Amino acid sequence: MTKSPAKELQARKTALxxxxxxxNQIHPLTPALQKELELHTFPLAVDKGKILVRPSSExxxxxxxxxxxxxxxxxxxxxxITTWINCENAIVSSIRNLGINNFSGEYLQTLEKxxxxxxxxxxxxxxxxxxxxxxxxxxxxxEDCYRSSEERAYISRIPSALKRYQHFEKTNxxxxxxxxxxxxxxxxxxxxETLSRIRAKK
Amino acid sequence: MTKSPAKELQARKTALxxxxxxxNQIHPLTPALQKELELHTFPLAVDKGKILVRPSSExxxxxxxxxxxxxxxxxxxxxxITTWINCENAIVSSIRNLGINNFSGEYLQTLEKxxxxxxxxxxxxxxxxxxxxxxxxxxxxxEDCYRSSEERAYISRIPSALKRYQHFEKTNxxxxxxxxxxxxxxxxxxxxETLSRIRAKK
Numbered sequence: 001m002t003k004s005p006a007k008e009l010q011a012r013k014t015a016l017x018x019x020x021x022x023x024n025q026i027h028p029l030t031p032a033l034q035k036e037l038e039l040h041t042f043p044l045a046v047d048k049g050k051i052l053v054r055p056s057s058e059x060x061x062x063x064x065x066x067x068x069x070x071x072x073x074x075x076x077x078x079x080x081i082t083t084w085i086n087c088e089n090a091i092v093s094s095i096r097n098l099g100i101n102n103f104s105g106e107y108l109q110t111l112e113k114x115x116x117x118x119x120x121x122x123x124x125x126x127x128x129x130x131x132x133x134x135x136x137x138x139x140x141x142x143e144d145c146y147r148s149s150e151e152r153a154y155i156s157r158i159p160s161a162l163k164r165y166q167h168f169e170k171t172n173x174x175x176x177x178x179x180x181x182x183x184x185x186x187x188x189x190x191x192x193e194t195l196s197r198i199r200a201k202k
Numbered sequence: 203m204t205k206s207p208a209k210e211l212q213a214r215k216t217a218l219x220x221x222x223x224x225x226n227q228i229h230p231l232t233p234a235l236q237k238e239l240e241l242h243t244f245p246l247a248v249d250k251g252k253i254l255v256r257p258s259s260e261x262x263x264x265x266x267x268x269x270x271x272x273x274x275x276x277x278x279x280x281x282x283i284t285t286w287i288n289c290e291n292a293i294v295s296s297i298r299n300l301g302i303n304n305f306s307g308e309y310l311q312t313l314e315k316x317x318x319x320x321x322x323x324x325x326x327x328x329x330x331x332x333x334x335x336x337x338x339x340x341x342x343x344x345e346d347c348y349r350s351s352e353e354r355a356y357i358s359r360i361p362s363a364l365k366r367y368q369h370f371e372k373t374n375x376x377x378x379x380x381x382x383x384x385x386x387x388x389x390x391x392x393x394x395e396t397l398s399r400i401r402a403k404k
Binding site for chain 2: 081135149156163189
């Protein structure tokens with residue numbers, strides 16, 4: 001992934017434009033916050049199937065997904081359980097230790113070749129404390145994550161496998177075709193066989 | 203629940219002190235924010251077993267639990283499924299339509315006689331927009347809710363009923379004795395019989 005300095009610079013400029021637009025769309029950025037984005041965020045290209053975050057790594061970055069799909073999973077008795085799947089325009093990270101240094105148990109893995117923009121967690125904390133207005137963006141983004149999280153807790157509590165899948169299909173129609181079935185099955189807590197049977201009936 | 207004006211005033215003063223302390227503990231409040239709390243929040247006493255929020259009601263309030271236990275549930279095929287249980291010092295509300303007017307499907311119910319402090323959602327939005335520093339509190343509180351929510355999504359994905367209960371016991375030791383078993387069973391997605399069997403073995 002070695003790039004020429006000119007290409008590297010261009011990638012940084014493009015990434016800065018994307019992340020600036022992302023925040024401007026929530027609320028126009030102040031010059032000070034724009035400067036902070038410039039100082040701390042950087043683009044990251046990651047191949048398909050790579051582990052972005054491990055439970056052993058401290059939770060050092062948030063990632064804006066510019067292109068690609070990322071899933072989170074935990075391991076239970078050596079079995080991987082998919083806990084969420086996100087794509088373009090989501091900000092992802094290890095969540096259960098968000099802002100605190102608890103052990104999280106979460107892995108983040110790319111399911112496609114990904115273009116990400118990394119936001120260092122330490123820089124973010126600093127920005128929150130220095131610029132009160134930064135908390136406006138933080139609150140809006142976290143509220144959105146929170147709603148998604150409740151949605152995941154909700155879907156996992158639907159007793160019927162068929163209804164779980166139907167709910168997933170309805171709320172994830174945009175990325176359904178991009179996720180290997182085994183991860184959808186794992187996310188829905190059903191076997192691949194059950195999922196195939198449900199899909200075949202449609 | 204009719205009170206004398208003097209008692210009413212005293213209850214408001216006590217509530218204001220509690221909610222001021224709650225926010226001061228996150229970060230010292232500015233006089234403007236303290237004034238907003240004074241203007242908009244009010245105490246609410248609710249008997250055990252009452253429905254605080256219905257899916258049909260718009261999500262108009264957040265509640266700080268001063269005393270008591272509140273659960274949230276959804277209905278699936280006429281069966282109630284408990285989605286969370288919270289006690290003192292939590293701020294609760296209908297979550298899936300937090301800040302947006304989507305249909306949420308959530309009921310909030312008191313499991314004990316409760317003392318609550320109500321925060322009108324509309325006033326909160328206004329405060330967020332007028333005082334940037336208010337977003338600092340909002341972000342911190344929502345981050346905390348978000349972690350709890352991920353914790354709930356996590357527990358619901360543990361395949362073994364025994365391990366789900368053990369995890370619940372470990373993370374909710376403070377309120378375990380206060381929650382009727384049927385709600386714990388519902389929250390963990392197991393039958394009351396299975397829960398009793400698990401507990402009897404210990």
